[in-house]
Amino acid sequence: MIWQHSNQQGEALNFVLAEAGSSIVGILGFISFRSFDPSLANDTIALAIWKRTDQADRGTGLQMLTWLMDQKKPRSVIAVGANRATLPIYKSLGFTTGSMSHFALFRQDLEMSTITGQRIRPSQKLGAGLNLLTQENELSENTMRSVEGFLSSNQPAKSARYYQHRFQKHPRFNYQFVTLGWHSYAELLVVFRTIEVEGAVVIRVVDIAGDLKQIPFAANALAEVVSQVGAEYLDILAYGIDEVAMVSNGFQSPETDPDLMIPNYFDPFERTNVDVLLAYTSNHTDSDSFHLHPADSDQDRPNR
Helix, strand or coil: CHHHHECCCCCCECEEEEEECCEEEEEEEEEEHHHCCCCCCCCEEEEEEEEECCCCCCCHHHHHHHHHHHHHCCCEEEEECCCHHHHHHHHHCCCEEEECEEEEEECCCCCECCCCCCECCCCCCCCCCCEEEEEECCCCHHHHHHHHHHHHHCECCCCHHHHHHHHHCCCCCCCEEEEEEECCEEEEEEEEEEEEECCEEEEEEEEEEECHHHHHHHHHHHHHHHHHHCCCEEEEEEECCCHHHHHHCCCECCCCCCCCCCCCEECCEECCCCCCEEEEEECCCCHHHECECHHHCCCCCCCC
8 A cells, every 4th residue: 555655755645634623534545647657747646545434524525535636636537446335426526437348368278267167158259460569577678669659648648657667666466568569560558467366367457558449459469478378368357448349359248248257356356247337537538548447546456
């Protein structure tokens, strides 16, 4: 928590506190994208812990949120993994609300999944087109140069430095970086980490940068990663991806297959589907380039 909620100078934690007399009656934690790269032209704030006590006055939660937005004036405010009870508050402030889409790309020779506890139905022909260009534990200088252009065009905006500090310097998790592209030109940056469950491995994609319209055509290339890692499947949880195109290119989803199980909680592990709710507001007008992922907030280690 200290690493994730520290401010740019590391001198304080990013929390709004509501007080009544000498007592703290409410807290609102947030993550500033500028904490990972202070040079970002526009800041994004991701909301995390949001609680109030029974002693807090009605509307305390709303007051904390509006105070934060007034003070920081970020370009975007996002909440990934939002509580259903808070959605009316977000809507009253003009936030867009919805839920993340969940996809799995199973290893082609997998018949029974230890992680999902299900027999795997053969997928359709995998979408081809994008090539697997690089797979790294740390972003090389060449990779950073090749992806910097589309990082800044995405919303919420990020940078190569953001990815270095957010993932390479994480105190607990080890991430890997994959670039995908047509021929040798990078179009997508995919960040993932592996999780072991009962001796089986799942690849959890926590961030994707680039043109998400290209992701359905990355199935064949990502299947190479699944095979190389020896995972049962690759898991993508995101907002802003064309679900029809994903499924028609070999990804599987509980939205189109209600019997399919894709767990979201791994620490502790729960074999259940989860509806991951979200809310966001942004003054960026190009909605096609706005997409959200688990690591945009605190959802790359989600639990109840």
